[in-house]
Amino acid sequence: MTVKITVNGRAEAVEAELDTPLLWVIRDELGLTGTKFGCGVAQCGACTVFVNGQPRRSCVTPIGTIPDADITTIEGVSDKVAKAVQAAWTEIDVPQCGYCQSGQIMSAIALLSEIDKPSDRDIDLAMNGNVCRCCTYHRIRAAIHDASKRMEG
Amino acid sequence: MTIAFAPSRRAFVQASGATALVLGVHIPLGNRGKAVAAEAAFTPNAFVQIGADNTITVVCKHIEFGQGPYTGVATILADELDADWNQIRVVSAPADVEKYANSAFGVQGTGGSTAMANSWDQLRTAGAEARARLIAAAAAAWNVGAGEITIDNGVLKHSDGKSGTFGEFVDGATRVTLTAPATPKTKDAYRYIGKHVPKVDTVSKTNGTAQYTIDVKLPDMLTCVIARPPRFAGKAKSFDASGALTIKGVKEVFTVPQGVAVLATGYWPARKGMEALKVEWDESGTEGRGTEGLMQEFKKLADDKGVVARNDGDIDGALSGAATIIEATYTFPYLAHAPMEPNDCVIRRTADGGVEMLFGSQMPTVDQASAAKVLGLDPKKVSITTLLAGGSFGRRATPSGDMAIEAADVLKAAKHQGPIKVIWTREDDIKGGRYRPVFVHKLKGGVDKDGKIVAWQQVIVGQSFMKGSPFESAMLKDGVDVTMVEGAATLPYQIPNLEVSAHIVEVGVPTLWWRSVGSTHTAYSTETFLDELAALSGTDPLEIRRQLLAKHPRHLGVLNLAAEKAGWGSSLPDGKARGIAVHESFKSFVAQVVEVSLGEDGLPKVERVVCAVDCGIAINPEIIKAQMEGGIGYGLSGSLYGAVDLDNGVVRQSNFHDYRVLRINEMPTVEVYIVPSEEKPTGVGEPGVPPIAPAVANAWAKLTGQRIHDLPFSRFVPNA
Ligand code: FES
Ligand code: FES
Numbered sequence A: 001m002t003v004k005i006t007v008n009g010r011a012e013a014v015e016a017e018l019d020t021p022l023l024w025v026i027r028d029e030l031g032l033t034g035t036k037f038g039c040g041v042a043q044c045g046a047c048t049v050f051v052n053g054q055p056r057r058s059c060v061t062p063i064g065t066i067p068d069a070d071i072t073t074i075e076g077v078s079d080k081v082a083k084a085v086q087a088a089w090t091e092i093d094v095p096q097c098g099y100c101q102s103g104q105i106m107s108a109i110a111l112l113s114e115i116d117k118p119s120d121r122d123i124d125l126a127m128n129g130n131v132c133r134c135c136t137y138h139r140i141r142a143a144i145h146d147a148s149k150r151m152e153g
Numbered sequence B: 001m002t003i004a005f006a007p008s009r010r011a012f013v014q015a016s017g018a019t020a021l022v023l024g025v026h027i028p029l030g031n032r033g034k035a036v037a038a039e040a041a042f043t044p045n046a047f048v049q050i051g052a053d054n055t056i057t058v059v060c061k062h063i064e065f066g067q068g069p070y071t072g073v074a075t076i077l078a079d080e081l082d083a084d085w086n087q088i089r090v091v092s093a094p095a096d097v098e099k100y101a102n103s104a105f106g107v108q109g110t111g112g113s114t115a116m117a118n119s120w121d122q123l124r125t126a127g128a129e130a131r132a133r134l135i136a137a138a139a140a141a142w143n144v145g146a147g148e149i150t151i152d153n154g155v156l157k158h159s160d161g162k163s164g165t166f167g168e169f170v171d172g173a174t175r176v177t178l179t180a181p182a183t184p185k186t187k188d189a190y191r192y193i194g195k196h197v198p199k200v201d202t203v204s205k206t207n208g209t210a211q212y213t214i215d216v217k218l219p220d221m222l223t224c225v226i227a228r229p230p231r232f233a234g235k236a237k238s239f240d241a242s243g244a245l246t247i248k249g250v251k252e253v254f255t256v257p258q259g260v261a262v263l264a265t266g267y268w269p270a271r272k273g274m275e276a277l278k279v280e281w282d283e284s285g286t287e288g289r290g291t292e293g294l295m296q297e298f299k300k301l302a303d304d305k306g307v308v309a310r311n312d313g314d315i316d317g318a319l320s321g322a323a324t325i326i327e328a329t330y331t332f333p334y335l336a337h338a339p340m341e342p343n344d345c346v347i348r349r350t351a352d353g354g355v356e357m358l359f360g361s362q363m364p365t366v367d368q369a370s371a372a373k374v375l376g377l378d379p380k381k382v383s384i385t386t387l388l389a390g391g392s393f394g395r396r397a398t399p400s401g402d403m404a405i406e407a408a409d410v411l412k413a414a415k416h417q418g419p420i421k422v423i424w425t426r427e428d429d430i431k432g433g434r435y436r437p438v439f440v441h442k443l444k445g446g447v448d449k450d451g452k453i454v455a456w457q458q459v460i461v462g463q464s465f466m467k468g469s470p471f472e473s474a475m476l477k478d479g480v481d482v483t484m485v486e487g488a489a490t491l492p493y494q495i496p497n498l499e500v501s502a503h504i505v506e507v508g509v510p511t512l513w514w515r516s517v518g519s520t521h522t523a524y525s526t527e528t529f530l531d532e533l534a535a536l537s538g539t540d541p542l543e544i545r546r547q548l549l550a551k552h553p554r555h556l557g558v559l560n561l562a563a564e565k566a567g568w569g570s571s572l573p574d575g576k577a578r579g580i581a582v583h584e585s586f587k588s589f590v591a592q593v594v595e596v597s598l599g600e601d602g603l604p605k606v607e608r609v610v611c612a613v614d615c616g617i618a619i620n621p622e623i624i625k626a627q628m629e630g631g632i633g634y635g636l637s638g639s640l641y642g643a644v645d646l647d648n649g650v651v652r653q654s655n656f657h658d659y660r661v662l663r664i665n666e667m668p669t670v671e672v673y674i675v676p677s678e679e680k681p682t683g684v685g686e687p688g689v690p691p692i693a694p695a696v697a698n699a700w701a702k703l704t705g706q707r708i709h710d711l712p713f714s715r716f717v718p719n720a
Helices: A022-029 A080-091 A101-114 A120-127 A137-152 B009-016 B069-081 B115-142 B166-175 B267-276 B291-302 B315-321 B364-375 B402-413 B426-431 B519-536 B541-548 B553-566 B621-640 B692-704
Strands: A002-007 A010-015 A048-051 A054-057 A070-072 B041-045 B048-051 B056-060 B088-092 B149-152 B155-158 B163-165 B222-227 B235-240 B250-256 B259-264 B278-282 B307-312 B324-332 B344-349 B355-359 B382-386 B420-423 B439-447 B453-462 B497-504 B576-585 B588-598 B604-614 B669-674
Touching: A002 A022, A010 A022, A022 A048, A022 B267, A048 A101, A054 A101, A080 A101, A080 A137, A101 A120, A101 A137, A120 A137, A137 B621, B041 B115, B041 B166, B048 B115, B048 B166, B056 B069, B069 B088, B069 B115, B115 B149, B115 B155, B115 B166, B163 B166, B222 B267, B222 B402, B235 B250, B235 B259, B250 B267, B250 B402, B259 B267, B259 B402, B291 B324, B291 B439, B291 B453, B291 B497, B315 B439, B315 B453, B315 B497, B324 B519, B344 B402, B355 B364, B355 B402, B364 B382, B364 B402, B402 B420, B439 B519, B453 B519, B519 B541, B519 B576, B519 B621, B519 B692, B541 B553, B541 B576, B553 B576, B553 B588, B553 B604, B553 B669, B576 B692, B588 B692, B604 B621, B604 B692, B621 B669, B621 B692
Parallel strands: A002 A070, B056 B088, B222 B420, B355 B382, B453 B497, B604 B669
Antiparallel strands: A002 A010, A048 A054, A048 A070, B041 B048, B048 B056, B149 B155, B155 B163, B222 B259, B235 B278, B250 B259, B307 B497, B324 B439, B344 B355, B344 B420, B439 B453, B576 B588, B588 B604
8 A cells, every 4th residue: 555644854655564564664664763572562651653743652653544644753843942952962972772762852852842841740741652771861851951951042 | 972883884994993784884874974983093903993973982892781881982082082072982892802802701792890800901092092193293293202292181292382183183193103001091080981971872871873683774674572381391292383373473483492483573463473383392311300309409419428528627626616606507599680681582594694683792702603503504604793781790791602593593494584572572582491499598607606617518509501601610629610609619717717619410400600699699698698607696787797797808898988977886766777798700809787676577677788899999989889879789689588499390470469579669779889999890780789688687587587598588478
């Protein structure tokens, strides 16, 4: 089947079975490997992307359920919030192995786009679907607060 | 500064002396343009190369999976060269044991928190040599004395105003001969060591460009997912692939020693194909016991003394003469490492009749030899390109080269001649074995009428993953696996009568080291039991440790620092309690003080952790802090929730929903303090883990009166 989607602003017509999760369309068909596979069952958040502006776990999003969707991956984020988040992540040296971080950053961008000054509780609620086995959580929290400050400027 | 995964073929060959195939230049790279070294280059040794374009390429023999060795080796070399930080890039070393062996184990590999300890002298010497030759070359060109030349931020300078970059002197530096051996800098001249430098891999890990094994794309590559037996070491007897082969994208299905392999055009069809297989398994000889039964067997064994690992004084006499004796039996479950990136490996045939493997190889020497054996090749024909890995925590360092063997087995059996990427599912990872073994500890302790601890007897029962491994001769001493008893047999407390013994049990479940190895269980039993003994005389937990560690200044150093920073002894609001633990592992010393309350789910809520670490000279203080933070989270995850259980030999858990791991809302605030030290650097990847669980248990006991002897904590809260 051919499914039409827009990925990072580019119109794509992908050949895929309709049950193929968006994650594998992005990675194996489109070659965008910043979005990661961690569990395949919506338990870790490594595969988080934006579908029509909303954060989604792409590993459990069959491509057939999102025809014509507008998708943004880590490779395509570029707005003010994204820049603030990436700058904060770099400043605070958040990543260790780095494997979960695309997903963490996507969730952080989604949070800060919604709430520009999140409390610790807001962060817990927005980020607890993103597992980091290196347990960089402490720095993720600091980086979200830091990004929030950067967004003021 | 960037990490160059693929410098020019020529540069890497010069730097490594390895065959040209090592290079995996076909991996698409964001920063490849920058990574290409100049044609002319100065290569004084196997660790550093300076290009005419002024780039400095550092060859790192340790895999980077988050513990920071890339930045660590860059820091040491940049410092020795007084380089500009932006000149430096890091590449991973090819498999070449002669050049890149880890001096701690004799093979090329990363583990035991040895990366910095093992690189400190080696890289300072390598850097000093490069520096001396650059200076000698400049001195010759300018016709001045070498002693009159200084280097500042990558620029060679003479007092009369002449200056030049490293790149200008690569030719001369290659040709000069040094009259005296170069000596590394003294610490007053450090420029980067001990300071905060940005990690070399951070930017690529925040924009999605960092390349892991799972990201490798090669022309004509197929993806492999394997149907694995329900019980360890089961073999596929027969299979029906008719369903699998109807799935679009599935190319072939065949048996391998690990199970039934499905090759497809991508992960999704491979996985669907795997699920559509009907396999009949031969389970003869597989392990059929469950963990509960194993624990009972282990407990029985723990009633008797095992092979003695340490025996001070007269334990039997001391126990019979003690005023009070207490006993405790501890149980520790199997633990999966569950690194974020599941196991994977890319393998392909090369033009010279060999193969290349691209993956997060933690022990390249072992992986190279293991794959070569499967394929009937000379190990020199197996090249390894070590990529970034999404965590390991011990999982990627299999003494038997499991992942390399599996990839080689798949390549060997496949009709497909192109590259193959083998990917484990998360279910494969959780069910796939190589766990931290189950352990039972039995402790008996005695105090005299004044409350002084006079007797300590510990029996440890578990599997040995060293037995039968290439490390057996080094790690099994007189029938004792030192990794089973480390932290217990090395107990630093001054107790006159102390005996530690161990029983090795054979179980058909593959096990492995898990971040901090023996200390994952010995720190827990010893540090909580000490609190129990101290409680008999009402002695404060900090005080008892101070008394018994009088001869261990480095233990005392971290203990006192953590206690002071945490405000030990000051009052806390109702509903909160403190606990403390101190432990040495991998030659580093760590103490942690925690503040714990009762969580909504009935489990301990760890609110604050104050951590003090002494790891010798602090090369990268920020990385040390990050490793303590990460180690604390990892240890907390394992002790609060971690358990892999077997029912009749079949693993019950399968993914993160039932192998629960720590999440952000469960992460405490962490403060890390580093003890200033002149000692040589030691490791930080593992030593942050051991103290956290016992410190939490000690705080929990203070808060609730409940002593937890069976991990994980979630065992005692039914719905947690
Ligand atoms: S891979 Fe999608 S949530 Fe884990
Ligand atoms: S940085 Fe390693 S899993 Fe998050």
